[in-house]
Amino acid sequence: MKRVYVNEEWCLGCHLCEYNCAFANSGLKDMADALKGKNIYPRIHVEGDEKISYGVSCRHCEDPICVKSCIAGAISKVDGVVTIDRNKCVGCLTCVLVCPYGALAPSEEGTMQKCELCLKNSCGEPACVTGCPNRAIVYEERG
Amino acid sequence: MSNYVIIGNGTAAVGCIEGIRSVDREGKITLVSKENHKVYSRPLISYLLEGKTDVERMKYRSDDFYDKNGVEFLPGISAEKIDTDKKEVTLDNGKSVSFDKVCVATGSTPFVPPFEGLDSVEKKFSFMTLDDALGLESAITPDSRVLIIGAGLIGLKCAEGIKDRVKEITVCDLADRILSSILDSECAGIMQKHLEENGIKFILSDSATKFEGNKAYMKSGLEVDFDVLVLAIGVRANISLVKDLGGEVNRGIVVDTKMATSVKDIYAAGDCAEGYDASIGANRVLAILPNAYMQGFTAGVNMAGGDKEFTNSIGVFGLHVMSAGSYDGECFEEKREGVLKRFFVKDNTLIGYMLIGETERAGIYTSMIRDKVSLDTVDFELLRKVATTFAFSDENRRKKFGGVV
Numbered sequence: 001m002k003r004v005y006v007n008e009e010w011c012l013g014c015h016l017c018e019y020n021c022a023f024a025n026s027g028l029k030d031m032a033d034a035l036k037g038k039n040i041y042p043r044i045h046v047e048g049d050e051k052i053s054y055g056v057s058c059r060h061c062e063d064p065i066c067v068k069s070c071i072a073g074a075i076s077k078v079d080g081v082v083t084i085d086r087n088k089c090v091g092c093l094t095c096v097l098v099c100p101y102g103a104l105a106p107s108e109e110g111t112m113q114k115c116e117l118c119l120k121n122s123c124g125e126p127a128c129v130t131g132c133p134n135r136a137i138v139y140e141e142r143g
Numbered sequence: 144m145s146n147y148v149i150i151g152n153g154t155a156a157v158g159c160i161e162g163i164r165s166v167d168r169e170g171k172i173t174l175v176s177k178e179n180h181k182v183y184s185r186p187l188i189s190y191l192l193e194g195k196t197d198v199e200r201m202k203y204r205s206d207d208f209y210d211k212n213g214v215e216f217l218p219g220i221s222a223e224k225i226d227t228d229k230k231e232v233t234l235d236n237g238k239s240v241s242f243d244k245v246c247v248a249t250g251s252t253p254f255v256p257p258f259e260g261l262d263s264v265e266k267k268f269s270f271m272t273l274d275d276a277l278g279l280e281s282a283i284t285p286d287s288r289v290l291i292i293g294a295g296l297i298g299l300k301c302a303e304g305i306k307d308r309v310k311e312i313t314v315c316d317l318a319d320r321i322l323s324s325i326l327d328s329e330c331a332g333i334m335q336k337h338l339e340e341n342g343i344k345f346i347l348s349d350s351a352t353k354f355e356g357n358k359a360y361m362k363s364g365l366e367v368d369f370d371v372l373v374l375a376i377g378v379r380a381n382i383s384l385v386k387d388l389g390g391e392v393n394r395g396i397v398v399d400t401k402m403a404t405s406v407k408d409i410y411a412a413g414d415c416a417e418g419y420d421a422s423i424g425a426n427r428v429l430a431i432l433p434n435a436y437m438q439g440f441t442a443g444v445n446m447a448g449g450d451k452e453f454t455n456s457i458g459v460f461g462l463h464v465m466s467a468g469s470y471d472g473e474c475f476e477e478k479r480e481g482v483l484k485r486f487f488v489k490d491n492t493l494i495g496y497m498l499i500g501e502t503e504r505a506g507i508y509t510s511m512i513r514d515k516v517s518l519d520t521v522d523f524e525l526l527r528k529v530a531t532t533f534a535f536s537d538e539n540r541r542k543k544f545g546g547v548v
């Protein structure tokens with residue numbers, strides 16, 4: 001299955017992926033409307049220091065511990081993509097407690113959100129990848 | 144074709160069904176469920192009262208779950224006995240079901256001590272099942288004064304659930320602090336203050352000795368008037384089905400790392416089971432939902448002839464604190480305005496933590512406990528400040544983000 005991979009050597013640490021992510025998931029047509037003057041809640045986070053940086057988002061694990069741990073049965077894996085039913089989520093943070101990558105965080109409304117590969121939003125493919133100026137994030141099939 | 148019987152219908156049972164079906168699509172599965180409901184999420188009963196979910200959304204699996212997995216579902220029926228000679232489970236409706244393998248996933252029952260005068264209390268509830276929650280809901284009014292006995296997870300969750308729907312909530316406990324089994328005094332104090340700010344009253348280091356109608360008499364001499372009583376003193380694992388067979392039991396049904404009990408072909412999982420917990424190096428009942436699922440799944444795989452072991456643990460608590468693992472190691476503390484983090488280290492690995500105020504990405508810590516990551520390979524000083532994968536070695540990090548996990 002295609003996943004998002006990062007290339008530390010090429011990442012500029014510019015945080016553009018975070019903005020592209022928040023915009024793609026905002027449901028709005030205009031980037032300024034979606035982001036300007038607002039707290040953003042991206043599903044990818046750039047980590048590192050001045051020398052090394054890289055974006056971190058959900059790995060869509062083969063054996064996802066978040067799915068097993070969700071107290072509400074709100075997380076499931078459908079065709080390889082780990083998704084959250086935000087209608088069922090109660091914001092208890094149990095998934096935050098177990099995900100080894102820190103890939104889940106509360107949304108503005110308090111329910112959890114995480115990278116779902118932009119398959120359900122208007123972008124249709126990961127916005128962090130399409131918007132990265134240096135190809136430091138790719139969306140591809142690896143072993 | 145194999146013939147599986149699962150007793151109980153909680154998270155452990157769901158894990159068991161999914162575990163069996165990951166190996167065996169054909170075998171017959173019969174599920175005996177005392178509660179007359181399809182599987183729902185037990186921890187959500189407080190969120191239900193709080194209005195954060197409803198009976199439809201708190202379903203743990205979709206309505207077609209049993210059909211899709213080829214499970215014969217027997218709701219509202221209890222298993223009374225397991226007969227290992229005849230290889231059948233006797234039910235309370237006079238019938239029996241035969242089995243090759245059984246998984247006991249019976250959970251636990253609220254423990255109610257024999258308080259004097261308890262019978263004279265008209266409105267009293269436990270807080271364990273959906274029916275308990277619905278019963279409590281119909282008993283409370285905006286004018287109710289509620290007395291909750293027990294300041295553990297269940298008592299406090301109940302308080303959280305009804306806080307905005309009643310006039311007054313008092314929680315009492317014999318222990319000198321709230322959540323005494325998972326928090327130390329300082330963390331418990333912070334938590335208690337937070338709850339008091341939310342209008343909940345506490346009576347600690349005290350216990351009820353007697354009830355008379357709507358009045359509780361405390362050991363200290365205090366008298367507490369109430370309209371509704373909630374008993375949340377503790378729970379006891381439902382072990383009798385295996386105990387009656389002469390199987391090894393302790394606080395829970397003793398299981399090995401494959402979730403097999405000491406009785407051939409009988410497995411156990413979830414809150415009723417006592418398994419090996421790697422974080423303390425001993426057996427214990429770990430009554431949290433993720434554990435129930437993973438034990439259930441492990442049991443299912445092994446019942447169906449697969450091979451899977453499970454010894455891990457994760458601690459859970461979802462108010463404003465998080466805790467995991469165990470605490471008998473060297474303590475490292477991080478304190479800032481509104482934030483308290485305690486990390487416990489033994490043999491150069493992280494074995495447990497308590498976090499208040501900053502819980503972001505805590506799973507990074509939990510994974511270090513689970514994987515027994517040597518602290519030599521990470522930047523522990525950085526990690527204590529923020530949970531970041533950047534603290535892992537370059538090699539480890541590249542492996543995490545460059546490959547399939």
Ligand SMILES: Cc1cc2nc3c(=O)[nH]c(=O)nc-3n(C[C@H](O)[C@H](O)[C@H](O)COP(=O)(O)OP(=O)(O)OC[C@H]3O[C@@H](n4cnc5c(N)ncnc54)[C@H](O)[C@@H]3O)c2cc1C
Nearest residue numbers: 151153154155177185186221222249250413414430431432
């Ligand atoms: C109010 C509350 C809040 C909680 N909050 C959290 C939380 O935030 N996070 C967390 O991780 N955990 C939480 N828990 C704990 C969690 O709910 C349990 O760990 C989990 O539900 C255990 O699942 P189980 O399948 O082992 O048992 P259960 O869900 O208890 O299922 C066992 C079932 O077996 C049935 N049964 C028993 N005996 C028989 C019999 N002889 N025949 C047929 N059926 C039988 C019972 O009726 C029951 O339905 C909470 C629990 C409560 C009560």
Ligand code: SF4
Nearest residue numbers: 058059061064066099
């Ligand atoms: S949220 Fe975390 S545990 Fe779940 S699939 Fe993504 S990376 Fe894995």
Ligand code: SF4
Nearest residue numbers: 070089090092093095
């Ligand atoms: S926060 Fe939501 S998605 Fe995460 S475990 Fe709790 S209910 Fe499930």
